[in-house]
Amino acid sequence: MGHRERNQPRDVASAAASVRTTHDSRPTTHDSVARDERLISSALKIRYNPLVAAAGDGAWVIDADGKRYLDFGASWSLAHLGYSNADVRAAIMAQLERTMFAGLVSGINLPALDLAEKLVSLVPGEYPKKVWYGLSGSDASEAAQRLLLMATGRRRFVTFVGSWHGTTEATMALSGHPGFTGSLGGGNVTKIPYPNPYRNPFGGSSERVTDQCLDFLENYLFDTICPPGDVAAIFAESVQSDGGDVVPPPDFLPKLRALCDRHGILLVIDDIKIGLGRTGKMLSIEHAGIAADLVLLGKSLGGGLPLSAIVGRADVLDAGTGVALFTTVGNATSCAAGLATIEVIEREGLVARAAEYGDYLQRCLVQALDRYEIVGDIRGLGMIWGVELVEDRAGKRPNQPAAAKIVYRAWELGLIVYYAGNWSNVLEITPPLVLTKAEIERGVAILAEATADVAAGRVSDEAIAAFAGW
Numbered sequence: 001m002g003h004r005e006r007n008q009p010r011d012v013a014s015a016a017a018s019v020r021t022t023h024d025s026r027p028t029t030h031d032s033v034a035r036d037e038r039l040i041s042s043a044l045k046i047r048y049n050p051l052v053a054a055a056g057d058g059a060w061v062i063d064a065d066g067k068r069y070l071d072f073g074a075s076w077s078l079a080h081l082g083y084s085n086a087d088v089r090a091a092i093m094a095q096l097e098r099t100m101f102a103g104l105v106s107g108i109n110l111p112a113l114d115l116a117e118k119l120v121s122l123v124p125g126e127y128p129k130k131v132w133y134g135l136s137g138s139d140a141s142e143a144a145q146r147l148l149l150m151a152t153g154r155r156r157f158v159t160f161v162g163s164w165h166g167t168t169e170a171t172m173a174l175s176g177h178p179g180f181t182g183s184l185g186g187g188n189v190t191k192i193p194y195p196n197p198y199r200n201p202f203g204g205s206s207e208r209v210t211d212q213c214l215d216f217l218e219n220y221l222f223d224t225i226c227p228p229g230d231v232a233a234i235f236a237e238s239v240q241s242d243g244g245d246v247v248p249p250p251d252f253l254p255k256l257r258a259l260c261d262r263h264g265i266l267l268v269i270d271d272i273k274i275g276l277g278r279t280g281k282m283l284s285i286e287h288a289g290i291a292a293d294l295v296l297l298g299k300s301l302g303g304g305l306p307l308s309a310i311v312g313r314a315d316v317l318d319a320g321t322g323v324a325l326f327t328t329v330g331n332a333t334s335c336a337a338g339l340a341t342i343e344v345i346e347r348e349g350l351v352a353r354a355a356e357y358g359d360y361l362q363r364c365l366v367q368a369l370d371r372y373e374i375v376g377d378i379r380g381l382g383m384i385w386g387v388e389l390v391e392d393r394a395g396k397r398p399n400q401p402a403a404a405k406i407v408y409r410a411w412e413l414g415l416i417v418y419y420a421g422n423w424s425n426v427l428e429i430t431p432p433l434v435l436t437k438a439e440i441e442r443g444v445a446i447l448a449e450a451t452a453d454v455a456a457g458r459v460s461d462e463a464i465a466a467f468a469g470w
C-alpha cells in the first residue's frame with residue numbers, strides 16, 4: 001500500500017476540519033501570535049512569518065484558521081515523511097501502550113536495540129560499529145567531540161566556515177556559521193573554507209576549489225597553527241546546508257577522506273540534516289563511495305520525536321562509560337518512531353524517489369526562476385535545493401532583503417519555505433520526501449509568483465519588518 005492510501009483516513013479536509021469547526025472557540029492565528037509574543041522566549045525563535053501549525057497531512061501544514069500551506073521546508077528537514085504518517089503514528093502508539101517510558105541509561109529497551117541494529121547496517125565501513133543516542137542533533141555533535149577527544153588523546157578539531165553542528169555552547173564553537181560569531185569558545189577548533197563552487201573563497205573560477213581549500217589546510221595551516229598530529233577529527237557536511245545549501249564538487253569528500261588518512265585524523269560526517277534519503281542516497285557519503293569514522297544523525301530520525309544518533313567506530317563510542325548521557329537518551333518511544341521511520345523510507349522507496357523527484361524539482365526551479373536577474377544560482381542534490389539571491393548576476397552581491405520578502409510573500413500565497421546561508425540570502429528547499437510531482441509544480445509556481453512580486457517591488461519593507469528571520 002502506498003503512502004497516500006495509508007494516510008487516506010486523515011486527508012487534508014478532515015485534518016483541517018479537526019482544526020476549526022463551526023462552533024469552535026479555539027484560538028485563531030491572530031490570538032496565538034499574541035500569546036506567543038507574550039509567553040515564548042525569543043531565544044528559540046527564528047521566525048519568517050506568523051504560521052501557527054495546528055495540524056498536518058502529508059506535505060501540508062494547516063494553520064489555526066484552517067488555511068492550508070504546502071511545505072517546502074519540512075520543519076528544517078525534519079519531516080521526511082510529512083506530518084501524518086500512519087505507520088510511524090502506529091509504532092509510537094504501540095510502544096506507548098506497552099509502557100509510557102523505557103530508558104537506556106540504567107536498563108535496556110528493545111526498540112533501542114532494534115534501531116541500533118538497523119543503523120549499524122546502514123553505515124558504510126568495514127570496522128566494528130556501535131550507536132550512541134541523543135535527543136537532538138546538537139547533542140550528537142557535542143558527544144562526538146567529547147568521545148573523540150577521549151578516544152584519540154588529541155586536542156583539536158577542524159571544521160568548515162559556514163558549518164552548523166549544533167546550538168549548545170560547545171557545538172556553536174565547533175560550527176563555522178556566521179550566526180554563531182557571538183560565541184567565542186572553540187580555541188581548539190580550526191575553521192577552513194568550504195569548497196563553494198559559486199563563491200570560491202579563494203576567488204576566481206571554481207575549477208580547483210576543492211584543492212584550494214584542502215591545500216590551505218594541509219600545506220599552510222598544518223605547517224603553522226594546527227599541527228595535524230594534534231587533530232582528533234574533521235567534521236564535515238556533504239552538502240553545507242545552513243551555510244547556504246552549498247553542494248561541493250564531487251572530488252571533495254574523497255580528497256578529504258584521503259587527507260584524513262594521511263594524517264591519522266578521523267572523519268565525522270554530519271548527516272543530521274540531509275541523512276536518511278534526502279540527497280537521493282540513504283546516507284550522503286554513499287555519493288562519494290567513502291566511509292566515515294562517525295556519522296551523525298538527527299532531525300528526521302525520530303519521525304517527529306526527539307532523537308539523534310552517532311553511528312560509527314566502536315572504539316570511539318566506547319571511549320568512556322557513562323560519560324555522555326541524558327536521562328531520556330535512547331528512550332523506547334523515540335526509538336520505535338525512528339525504526340518505523342526508516343522502515344517506511346525503505347519500504348516506500350523514498351530514497352530513489354528523492355533522487356528522481358529531485359531532478360524534476362531542479363528542472364521546475366530552473367524553468368521558473370532562472371529568468372530573474374536576482375536569482376544567482378540554483379543548486380542542490382536530491383531533495384535539498386538552494387536558490388541564491390543576488391543584487392545582480394555579474395556582481396553576485398548577496399540580496400538578503402529579497403530572500404526575506406520572497407519567503408514572506410510565498411507564505412501569503414500558501415507555501416512554507418525558509419532562507420538560510422552565510423549571508424542569509426539563500427532560499428532553502430527541503431520538502432518532505434513524500435511530496436508528489438503535482439505538489440512540486442504547485443510549490444514552484446508559488447515560488448515563481450513570489451519572486452516575480454519581489455523583483456517588481458510589490459513587497460514592501462514594512463511587510464517583513466516583524467520577521468527578521470536570520
Ligand SMILES: Cc1ncc(COP(=O)(O)O)c(C=O)c1O
Binds near residue numbers: 272
Ligand atoms: C547539519 C546540522 N547539524 C546539526 C544540527 C543541530 O541539530 P538540532 O538543531 O536538531 O539540535 C543542525 C540543525 O540545523 C544541522 O543542520
